[in-house]
Amino acid sequence: MELVKVGVIGIGNMGSSHVQLLDKGQIEGAMLTAICSSNESRIEWVKSHTKGNVQIFGDEETFFNESGIDAVLIATPHYSHPELAKKAFAKGIHVLIEKPAGVYTKNVLEMNEAAKVNGKVFGIMYNQRANPLYQKLHDLIHSGELGEMKRTNWIVTDIYRSQSYYDSSKWRATWKGEGGGVLLNQALHHLDIWQWTTGYMPNRIRATSSVGKYHDIEVEDDITAYVEYDNGATGVFITSTGEAPGTNRFEIIGDRGKIVVENEELTFYQLTQSEREFNKAYKGGFGQPEWKKIDIPVKSENANHPMIIQNWIDSIRKGSPLLAPGEEGVKALDIANAMYLSSWLNETVELPVDPNYYFEKLQEKISTSTFEKKNVTNTLLNVKGTH
Amino acid sequence: MELVKVGVIGIGNMGSSHVQLLDKGQIEGAMLTAICSSNESRIEWVKSHTKGNVQIFGDEETFFNESGIDAVLIATPHYSHPELAKKAFAKGIHVLIEKPAGVYTKNVLEMNEAAKVNGKVFGIMYNQRANPLYQKLHDLIHSGELGEMKRTNWIVTDIYRSQSYYDSSKWRATWKGEGGGVLLNQALHHLDIWQWTTGYMPNRIRATSSVGKYHDIEVEDDITAYVEYDNGATGVFITSTGEAPGTNRFEIIGDRGKIVVENEELTFYQLTQSEREFNKAYKGGFGQPEWKKIDIPVKSENANHPMIIQNWIDSIRKGSPLLAPGEEGVKALDIANAMYLSSWLNETVELPVDPNYYFEKLQEKISTSTFEKKNVTNTLLNVKGTH
Numbered sequence: 001m002e003l004v005k006v007g008v009i010g011i012g013n014m015g016s017s018h019v020q021l022l023d024k025g026q027i028e029g030a031m032l033t034a035i036c037s038s039n040e041s042r043i044e045w046v047k048s049h050t051k052g053n054v055q056i057f058g059d060e061e062t063f064f065n066e067s068g069i070d071a072v073l074i075a076t077p078h079y080s081h082p083e084l085a086k087k088a089f090a091k092g093i094h095v096l097i098e099k100p101a102g103v104y105t106k107n108v109l110e111m112n113e114a115a116k117v118n119g120k121v122f123g124i125m126y127n128q129r130a131n132p133l134y135q136k137l138h139d140l141i142h143s144g145e146l147g148e149m150k151r152t153n154w155i156v157t158d159i160y161r162s163q164s165y166y167d168s169s170k171w172r173a174t175w176k177g178e179g180g181g182v183l184l185n186q187a188l189h190h191l192d193i194w195q196w197t198t199g200y201m202p203n204r205i206r207a208t209s210s211v212g213k214y215h216d217i218e219v220e221d222d223i224t225a226y227v228e229y230d231n232g233a234t235g236v237f238i239t240s241t242g243e244a245p246g247t248n249r250f251e252i253i254g255d256r257g258k259i260v261v262e263n264e265e266l267t268f269y270q271l272t273q274s275e276r277e278f279n280k281a282y283k284g285g286f287g288q289p290e291w292k293k294i295d296i297p298v299k300s301e302n303a304n305h306p307m308i309i310q311n312w313i314d315s316i317r318k319g320s321p322l323l324a325p326g327e328e329g330v331k332a333l334d335i336a337n338a339m340y341l342s343s344w345l346n347e348t349v350e351l352p353v354d355p356n357y358y359f360e361k362l363q364e365k366i367s368t369s370t371f372e373k374k375n376v377t378n379t380l381l382n383v384k385g386t387h
Numbered sequence: 388m389e390l391v392k393v394g395v396i397g398i399g400n401m402g403s404s405h406v407q408l409l410d411k412g413q414i415e416g417a418m419l420t421a422i423c424s425s426n427e428s429r430i431e432w433v434k435s436h437t438k439g440n441v442q443i444f445g446d447e448e449t450f451f452n453e454s455g456i457d458a459v460l461i462a463t464p465h466y467s468h469p470e471l472a473k474k475a476f477a478k479g480i481h482v483l484i485e486k487p488a489g490v491y492t493k494n495v496l497e498m499n500e501a502a503k504v505n506g507k508v509f510g511i512m513y514n515q516r517a518n519p520l521y522q523k524l525h526d527l528i529h530s531g532e533l534g535e536m537k538r539t540n541w542i543v544t545d546i547y548r549s550q551s552y553y554d555s556s557k558w559r560a561t562w563k564g565e566g567g568g569v570l571l572n573q574a575l576h577h578l579d580i581w582q583w584t585t586g587y588m589p590n591r592i593r594a595t596s597s598v599g600k601y602h603d604i605e606v607e608d609d610i611t612a613y614v615e616y617d618n619g620a621t622g623v624f625i626t627s628t629g630e631a632p633g634t635n636r637f638e639i640i641g642d643r644g645k646i647v648v649e650n651e652e653l654t655f656y657q658l659t660q661s662e663r664e665f666n667k668a669y670k671g672g673f674g675q676p677e678w679k680k681i682d683i684p685v686k687s688e689n690a691n692h693p694m695i696i697q698n699w700i701d702s703i704r705k706g707s708p709l710l711a712p713g714e715e716g717v718k719a720l721d722i723a724n725a726m727y728l729s730s731w732l733n734e735t736v737e738l739p740v741d742p743n744y745y746f747e748k749l750q751e752k753i754s755t756s757t758f759e760k761k762n763v764t765n766t767l768l769n770v771k772g773t774h
Contacts, residue, residue, distance in 0.1 A: 162672070162675070163669075224621055226611055228595075236623055238540065243538065243645070253630045258632060284551060286548070291631065
């Protein structure tokens with residue numbers, strides 16, 4: 001395939017950004033040939049911000065049936081990702097979905113099944129996997145240099161949001177509109193990077209979330225979760241949009257040392273021997289294994305959306321392996337769903353969560369919601385610099 | 388009072404250190420006049436390491452009745468602190484107890500009551516309160532500069548212990564001998580500093596401890612606790628003796644910024660305005676309050692035992708206020724007891740714990756214990772450099 005004909009559906013904050021990337025020819029081997037949006041002002045924006053050879057569709061059926069696209073980038077609101085992806089697969093169209101994969105695992109698993117049956121290239125915009133910082137972390141852990149994992153700790157509070165952010169759209173931070181708060185929107189990348197870099201999914205989660213703690217919203221803006229892993233390791237994940245200035249500090253302890261990722265720097269405290277072996281052999285009472293501090297200079301790059309799109313296009317054209325296969329979108333979502341469920345039930349929850357049970361519980365949240373936003377401004381936000 | 392006649396009871400790791408301080412005249416206004424120990428080899432050690440004018444007692448009754456001391460430094464195993472303190476108070480003797488105040492709050496509260504009735508000067512060896520680093524932190528928070536507290540997070544894993552440490556004595560790390568593990572022995576100072584610097588006791592605790600996770604012991608060597616405070620703030624406390632090299636990072640977030648204490652340095656990220664006020668007023672969507680990073684150079688000093696002893700002697704002689712009043716020993720112990728109880732019951736526990744209930748649960752641990760240490764070495768450890 002010479003040039004992949006790409007369509008973009010959903011022209012919000014992220015979709016607009018993708019449209020410009022494609023239209024300006026910044027993705028090699030891809031061209032923007034169609035968009036789909038039901039919002040007139042966004043359609044006007046596309047018309048005035050693209051070269052003019054982009055087909056405009058107002059409804060998704062016509063978009064998928066008549067646009068002639070090879071591949072679609074789905075940047076609609078969260079809930080619709082699985083349904084739209086399934087429609088695209090049914091038409092033999094390659095798919096790149098914005099994160100999250102969906103809001104609940106039930107239909108995300110269906111989407112994954114459809115992708116498998118269809119065999120098209122299916123990616124997810126886990127752009128942080130393209131961040132050299134996390135790639136290095138992933139490699140250090142997977143190479144075995146850190147040894148058997150003992151504990152993880154990630155404090156993610158550098159994602160401050162003011163009330164005006166939440167007020168920018170009616171659907172933001174509602175159960176019906178987004179299906180969650182900070183976990184599903186700001187911290188989902190971190191949930192993915194947490195499991196992807198360590199190679200471990202938690203098997204049990206105990207979480208406490210605070211709904212509307214710092215903002216007038218009906219979903220959580222603050223959460224602390226304790227997790228356990230199959231190998232006996234434990235972990236803590238903390239996130240909040242109400243702290244300033246925030247922290248982003250990820251610590252992973254293994255049998256051969258500790259890695260700390262903070263301030264966009266990676267530091268490896270490397271033991272000269274296994275701690276477990278030292279523990280057995282040492283006879284001196286106080287004392288600990290020798291170690292050295294290794295500063296690993298890696299330039300952190302947050303704005304890696306083009307890399308993920310390029311990787312997806314390369315996979316379509318040349319069969320290159322995907323950095324973020326769409327099927328893996330369910331993992332971070334499963335962690336998020338387990339944290340919600342644990343908070344709602346005030347119980348420890350085992351993973352994976354029961355997809356049907358979680359779906360039911362979420363429907364309860366939506367159907368019993370009486371929350372009304374006081375001051376919706378309908379503002380399109382500039383996402384530059386966010387993840 | 389010209390010179391305070393001080394006795395030391397218990398000549399283990401800490402007691403030996405105190406004997407030397409006093410004998411070498413390093414505490415102004417105090418002289419060592421008596422010691423009490425039932426261990427012949429420790430008595431021999433005292434004889435050969437002091438000037439020779441120290442009375443030696445083998446049993447506590449004679450020690451308290453006949454030594455003529457004004458003040459006693461109690462450095463016996465944990466369990467005996469409250470009982471010995473009460474005996475001292477009954478004789479009109481001033482008391483400085485080693486930490487912990489005891490093992491369970493039931494008899495610690497009785498000790499506090501006895502101290503109150505008696506009116507003598509009662510201190511506890513919370514020597515970290517004399518650490519300039521934590522004094523500065525205490526002052527920054529109590530002056531209101533940090534604003535209303537939102538979250539605390541303390542990772543205390545720089546207290547590595549090998550199996551040989553635990554094997555050094557039969558009573559170490561047993562329910563009967565010490566009444567707990569890392570929480571009661573290594574991390575108790577931190578529990579005190581946590582509540583003392585912030586001025587907040589948690590009101591609810593959910594903890595998961597691992598018994599003998601990294602060592603052949605019957606008590607916990609690894610614990611993660613989630614806490615909630617009256618004002619809605621949350622916190623996490625993590626400690627372990629099985630990680631190397633460890634972390635000691637204490638983060639406190641308030642409405643006016645964040646303080647991080649790590650690597651014996653204090654950094655204040657100060658907002659130029661209250662976050663709560665910014666949140667209300669700001670209309671820009673993304674964006675956060677302005678802040679500046681202030682590095683506060685404070686020399687951390689861990690070996691502050693002499694300062695606490697001096698402060699106690701000064702209080703006896705001149706009425707100076709105590710930095711670590713003995714009555715406050717119950718606070719960290721209450722936190723520790725709540726963490727144990729939560730772990731044992733697999734439930735969230737409210738503070739203060741019921742003293743009688745905790746006592747009963749602890750007795751169960753002791754009476755049902757079948758644990759036998761395989762390799763007891765009976766070694767006196769050099770505590771230099773520990774807390």
